[in-house]
Amino acid sequence: MHINFKIVYKIILPEIFEISGFFLFIFSYNKIKEELTVEKIRYFDHAATTYVKDEVLKAMIPYFGLNYGNPSSIYTIGRHNKREIDYAREQVSRVIGAKSPKEIYFTGCGSESDNLAIKGVAKANKHKGNHIITTKIEHHAVLETCESLEKEGFKITYLNVDKYGKINLAELENAITDKTILISIMAANNEIGTIEPIEEIGKIAKKHGIYFHTDAVQGIGNIKINVQKCNIDMLSLSAHKFYGPKGVGALYVRQGVEFEKQQNGGHQEKDKRAGTENVAGIVGLRKGNRTCI
Ligand SMILES: Cc1ncc(COP(=O)(O)O)c(C=O)c1O
Numbered sequence: 001m002h003i004n005f006k007i008v009y010k011i012i013l014p015e016i017f018e019i020s021g022f023f024l025f026i027f028s029y030n031k032i033k034e035e036l037t038v039e040k041i042r043y044f045d046h047a048a049t050t051y052v053k054d055e056v057l058k059a060m061i062p063y064f065g066l067n068y069g070n071p072s073s074i075y076t077i078g079r080h081n082k083r084e085i086d087y088a089r090e091q092v093s094r095v096i097g098a099k100s101p102k103e104i105y106f107t108g109c110g111s112e113s114d115n116l117a118i119k120g121v122a123k124a125n126k127h128k129g130n131h132i133i134t135t136k137i138e139h140h141a142v143l144e145t146c147e148s149l150e151k152e153g154f155k156i157t158y159l160n161v162d163k164y165g166k167i168n169l170a171e172l173e174n175a176i177t178d179k180t181i182l183i184s185i186m187a188a189n190n191e192i193g194t195i196e197p198i199e200e201i202g203k204i205a206k207k208h209g210i211y212f213h214t215d216a217v218q219g220i221g222n223i224k225i226n227v228q229k230c231n232i233d234m235l236s237l238s239a240h241k242f243y244g245p246k247g248v249g250a251l252y253v254r255q256g257v258e259f260e261k262q263q264n265g266g267h268q269e270k271d272k273r274a275g276t277e278n279v280a281g282i283v284g285l286r287k288g289n290r291t292c293i
Pocket residue numbers: 047048109110111112114139141186188189190215217218238239240247248249
């Protein structure tokens with residue numbers, strides 16, 4: 001029998017690999033699914049992320065389907081989605097005790113909120129000073145943002161913490177100079193869980209007329225934070241830390257804070273954060289936020 005090896009190598013073998021690959025894929029997919037079922041795994045690292053609660057997922061699903069309107073458009077489905085975003089704004093502002101929902105800006109994650117707060121204030125207030133105070137134990141989203149500002153001529157003080165991870169308030173006050181424009185100190189640490197004295201930090205910031213930003217990504221959903229009581233000017237949060245989806249966050253900016261947008265394009269989020277809003281994500285953030293209070 002004559003065997004045409006050209007046909008075997010070029011057509012028959014790839015077909016066999018493709019078909020067996022397909023069955024292998026189905027087999028391994030089912031295996032992974034089986035291994036990852038909630039009943040089987042015991043997951044403890046809720047600081048890294050939380051699962052999306054069923055009611056959160058249910059609330060989000062319509063926004064991947066029929067409710068696909070662009071919130072900036074004038075059609076009914078667009079206006080409906082804009083309203084949904086505004087409900088979420090109200091929800092977040094209520095949870096953190098903001099004066100107005102207008103002070104809430106939705107972002108793509110906690111890291112983006114940190115970047116926007118720190119760079120936004122630094123760049124808009126360069127004429128007042130170039131000094132920022134933070135700590136050595138901040139999340140990379142804060143530390144690397146500060147490092148990038150150092151390259152642009154800003155001076156950063158990285159405060160030490162004690163063996164419990166707490167800052168020293170006297171050290172903070174001593175670090176303030178007439179060039180200090182911003183204090184950025186986290187509400188709760190992502191590795192050791194230390195809760196920083198944000199109310200006292202807020203008092204110091206207010207006394208010296210300096211903006212206070214807190215990265216509350218690990219705080220919101222676990223501890224009560226009232227931005228007015230704590231004199232917080234900006235606060236970052238992220239939905240995936242409180243049973244919401246990944247890839248959506250928010251930044252609170254007190255009315256009157258001078259800050260510059262960091263992303264150019266559309267005029268969404270009161271012209272402070274360009275980009276069509278992640279409606280499903282924002283609905284999930286709202287729902288997750290509701291379930292944890
Ligand atoms: C304290 C803190 N800040 C910021 C972030 C970044 O948030 P996201 O993952 O939404 O970018 C995290 C995430 O682990 C965090 O723990």
